[in-house]
C-alpha cells in the first residue's frame with residue numbers, strides 16, 4: 379500500500395482524498411492549492427495535440443517541399459508554424475499555466491485572461507498557417523498582428539504572475555529566459571510580416587528569418603524544455619540525490635549566452651567564425667545538460683524507464699543530434715550542394731525530434747494526472763476508481779511512440795538524401811504515431 383498523500387485539487391477546496399493509486403503520490407508535485415482550474419491548461423494541451431497531427435499530416439501531403447532544395451516555400455512555412463505555434467507553443471502555454479503556480483508558488487494573475495487569450499491565439503495560428511500555406515505572404519500581417527495581441531496577453535499574464543514570486547528555483551530562471559525570448563520572437567515575426575509588404579528593415583530578410591527561427595526554437599521552446607525537465611524528470615523518476623544547481627547554473631549561463639550570441643550573429647551576419655564560437659557555447663551547454671540528464675536517470679529510484687522517460691531520452695538524443703547538425707551547417711558554406719537539405723533536416727530534428735518528442739512524453743504524465751486528480755480523486759473511498767495507468771492503453775501508447783520515432787528517423791534520412799518516397803513514408807509513420815498519442819490523451823480528457 380502507498381502511504382496517504384494529501385492532494386489539494388483546486389484553489390480554495392479542502393484537502394482531498396488520501397492516496398492516489400500507483401505512481402500518484404510521486405506526481406503530487408504537479409498540482410497544489412495554487413494551481414489554476416484544469417480546464418485552463420487542458421484546453422491548450424488538447425488543441426496542441428490536434429495541431430501536432432495536423433502539422434505532420436501537412437508535411438506528409440507536401441513532402442515534395444522537403445526535397446526541393448528551396449527554402450521559405452509556402453508549404454514549408456505553413457508546416458513550420460503549425461508545428462511551432464499550433465503544436466509546441468500551444469502546449470507550452472498550457473504547461474506554463476499549470477506549472478508556474480506549482481513551481482513558483484504563485485497563483486496565475488488572471489485565469490479569465492488566459493481563457494480569452496486561447497481563442498485569439500487559435501485564430502492567429504490558423505490565420506498565419508492559412509496565409510502562409512496559400513502563398514499570400516503579403517497578407518500574413520493580419521494574423522501576425524493577432525498573434526502579437528494573443529502572445530502579448532499571455533506574457534502580460536505571466537509577468538503579473540511572476541512579479542509575485544519570492545523564491546526562484548532553477549526552473550524559474552529558465553522560464554523567465556524563455557518568456558523573454560518569446561516576446562522577442564513574436565516581435566521579430568511581426569516585423570518580418572510587415573517587412574514583406576513595406577520592406578523597411580535595412581537587413582537581409584533571410585538573415586532576419588534565420589535569427590527569428592533560432593530564437594524561437596532554441597530560446598523560447600528550447601530553454602523552456604530544458605528548464606521544465608529539471609523539475610519534472612527528478613519528480614517522475616524519483617532522482618535522489620540530485621542537486622539541480624550543481625551543473626544547472628553553468629548550463630543556464632552557457633545556453634542563454636549561446637542563444638543570444640547565435641541570434642545576434644545571424645541577424646547581423648557577423649560571419650562563420652563568430653557563429654561557430656557561439657554554436658560551440660551552445661554545444662557546451664547541451665553537452666553538460668545531456669550529462670546532467672543522464673545523472674538524473676542514473677540516480678533514479680523508480681527503475682523502469684516508462685513511456686514518458688522513453689520519449690525524453692529520445693528527445694535528449696534529438697537535442698544532441700540537432701546540435702551536431704547545427705555544427706555541420708555552420709561548417710558548410712551556404713552555396714555548397716545539399717546545404718538546404720541539411721537546413722531542413724536540422725529544423726525537423728529540432729522541432730520534432732527534440733521538442734516534439736519531449737513535449738509528448740511529458741503530456742503522457744501530465745494529462746492523465748490532471749484528469750485523475752480532478753475527476754477521480756474526489757471519488758476515492760466512495761467507489762472504485764481507475765489507476766492512472768488504466769486511463770489509456772499502455773501498449774497502444776508504446777506502439778504510437780515507436781511509430782513516431784521510426785517515422786522521424788526515416789523522414790530525416792529521406793530529407794538528407796533527397797529521396798521523396800522515403801520522406802513521405804517517414805512523415806506518414808510519424809503522423810500515425812502522433813495520431814495515436816493524440817487519440818490516447820484526448821480520450822483521457824473526455825473519458
Ligand code: HEM
Nearest residue numbers: 449450451454455462522525564567568570571591594595
Ligand atoms: C515558436 C515559434 C516560431 C518558430 C519556431 C518559427 C520559425 C520560423 C522558421 C523556421 C521560418 C522560416 C521557414 C522556412 O524556411 O520555410 C520562419 C519564418 C517566418 N516566421 Fe516564424 N516562427 C515562430 C513564430 C512566429 C510568429 C509568432 C510569427 C508572427 C507573429 C512568425 C512569422 C514569420 C514570418 C512572417 C516568416 C516568413 C518571413 C519570410 O518569408 O520572409 N513566426 N519562422
